[in-house]
Amino acid sequence: MGKQRNKKILVGAVVIVGVAACSVAGYFFVSSQNEKKKVESIVDAYTKALTKQEFAKYNELFSEKSFTNYETTKEETTQRYETIFSGIGVREIKVKDISKTKTEKGDYKVTYHLDLVTEFGDIATDKYTVDLKKQDEDYLFVWTPALIFPDMSEEDTIKVAADEVVRGEILDRNGVKLAENYDYQQAGIIPGQLGEGAEKEQKIQAISEEFGISVETINDRLNQAWVKDDLFVPIKTLENAMSTLEIAGLPQGVTIGSTNQRHYPFGEATAHLLGYVGKVSAEDIEKNPELSENDAIGKSGLEAALDEKLRGKTGVTIDIVDKDGQVKKSLLKLEKVDSVDITLTIDSEAQRIAYDSLAGKPSTAVISEPKTGELLVATGAPSYNPNKMVLGISEEEYKTYADDTNLPFMARFSNRYAPGSTFKTITAAIGLDSGHITTTEERSIDGLKWQKDASWGGFWTTRVKETPVVDLKKALVYSDNIFFAQKSLEMGEDVFRNGLNKFIFGEELDLPIYIEPASISNEDTFNSEILLADTAYGQGELMISPITQIAMYSVFMNDGAIVYPQIIKGQEVKTKQSVIGSESANTVLNDLIDSVASPEGYVYSLNNPDFTLAAKTGTAEIKEKQDTLGTENSFLLFFDVNNRNFMGLIMSENSRENGTATEKAAAVVQYLEAHYK
Helix, strand or coil, rough: HHHHHHHHHHHEEEEEEEEHHHHHHHHHHHHHHHHHHHHHHHHHHHHHHHCCCCCCHHHHCHHHHHHHHHCCHHHHHHHHHHHHHHHHCEEEEEEEEEEEECCCCCEEEEEEEEEEEECCCCECCEEEEEEEEEEEEEEEEEEHHCCCCCCCCCCCEEEEEEEEECCCCCECCCCHHHHHHHHEEEEEEEEHCCCCHHHHHHHHHHHHHHCCHHHHHHHHCCCCCCCCCCCEEEEEECCCCCCCCHCCCCCCCEEEEEEEEECCCCCHHHHHHCCCCEEEEEEHHHCCCCCCCCCEEECCHHHHHCHHHHHHHHHEEEEEECCCCCCCEEEEEEECCCCCCEEEEECCHHHHHHHHHHCCCCCEEEEEEECCCCEEEEEECCCCCHHHHHHCHHHHHHHHHHCCCCCCCCHHHHCCCHHHHHHHHHHHHHHHHHHHCCCCCCEEEECCECCHHHHCCCCCCCCCCCCCEHHHHHHCCCCCCHHHHHHHHHHEEEEEHHHHHHHCCCCCCCCCCCCEEECCCCCCCCCCHHHHHHHHHCCCCCEEEEEHHHHHHHHCCCCCCCEEEECHHHHCCCEECCCCHHHHHHHHHHHCCCCHHHCCCCCHHECCCECCEEEEEEEECCCCCCCCCCCCCCCCCECCCCCCCCCCEEEEHHHHCCCHHHCCCCHHHHHHHHHCC
8 A cells, every 4th residue: 555655646746747847848938939029029120220221220229338349339320320321322221131040159140131222323232240149138239330331340431432424515516505514603601701690690681682592591501510610602503694893792701603504505595495404303213213312314305305315324433441541342333324415406596596586476486407307496485594494493483484374385396286378388289299280270269258069058268369360379379278178179088188198197206305296187087078178278177296397398398208307416317208299399389489589479578589489378277266356376488499408487376466477587587598508
């Protein structure tokens, strides 16, 4: 019995010990899990702080001693990180390949890589290693300089060297600068010269009045963190240079320095064509991450379309250097891409004369060399001052532009219009080619209005000049709507539309500026004799930009071939052959000579006995209903007949108020006749 009792006691003891062992194992398991969670949590906090570039939070995860070992503090190290990472333009940090290894002492080694997205390019780092040590119940990292970048030691620094690229300039066909890099005068303040108290306030008030800048803005500039008493604080870039005498009279504390900015010597005359440059926005960077917030890029016009070539790309090296300035490791090296100067086909003097002739009224002028398609002029009015856009336009000035009902920001040479009677030249050529129009036929037309029959209801085709007997030449010179309406009906839609389809309707032009394709009608068919007739004399639903019109009308200067327009000098000439017959092209061209040479012609004001100019006027009327007074857009198409060195189109909106296209043509035509013989 005793032995059996002892055995039971022994078994019980074993059971008790087993329960105790399980309790200890459970404790260590829970403890291990808690440790794992704690380590995961602190590593997660570490990577989040790095990813968000919250360097103050990041440095709080390190032991104080690890900073004192390098004779620095958390605050100083935070400043160092911010200086370095902002200096190399870090936009995004990605922490990759995180690994945690427990050491024999119970501490951890954490390794990872960083991918840095910077304004200069992407940097993929070597492996980082950081110790995570347990201190009491917490874990703290151990900081070393190699945690800024691997291989960095205490006295190493980061050096950023930029190989700057100057923006390419835009030149005209003769080498005249249209967009240049220009040293502007820049007004600034030396803060130490302002004095104190009331004296300082009086001087700032005087500066405010002198340069039209609010006192608040000046004080904001003076309160920037980097400002010191002896430093130059820019307040305004001067569009117009001040004379020595004017500078001498400036308020005390102001000094004149210089800054290099984009400049447009021809101002408003080239604004719609060239556009302007401006500072990069966050939206720009989102579209093109290679851009830096310090860059200037083209915002509109050719500056935007050709931006990549004009801007080039700044080269940059980012290196770890030692205390002696020797490169220890290169983090990033990008070769610079040189910018390119771009030469346009534009004649700057012709552009200036044409713009001035528009007199600020809603209108446009496009002139080309018909054999090459080179555009000599592409301008419009009203316009805006692109230099103000570069230097900083005030809200009031911008609002004046934006609220102007004449739309100064609109490039009218690329806007589509009904071409009016200038289009009769094309109708005439199609009729000649098809045999429905001849040079000998004379047609009797009575009165100033006509309709086919009663089925036209209240619609009548009207003409300006009553001519009882009309042939092709008279129909062109006197711009007879009735003649061309009748001829279009005789041709029929199929013949007329097939002729039109040989032109460049629906085509996108190969130009760096977008021109909406021309269209014949809203539908694939006219579905109406009235619309067919209306289209024949340049109205109906026709929509063609002035630049596209110039291209279409080039058939009359190139024996029936279209020469496509170009704006960049030296490009290959692109043509579309046999759009109309050569004989038809020359017949129309020669018939238009009388518009200028004859005292009865509508363009006799441009007659020069020593020069053969052909021309066609046009009016596209926009009105609510027939027999009411609508808004008229006036056109003038003109050709150098003998030399075929230039042709042009001028359009004036609402010509009853703003003057006709012919009234705006004299000065530029005289210039062309003198310089393009």
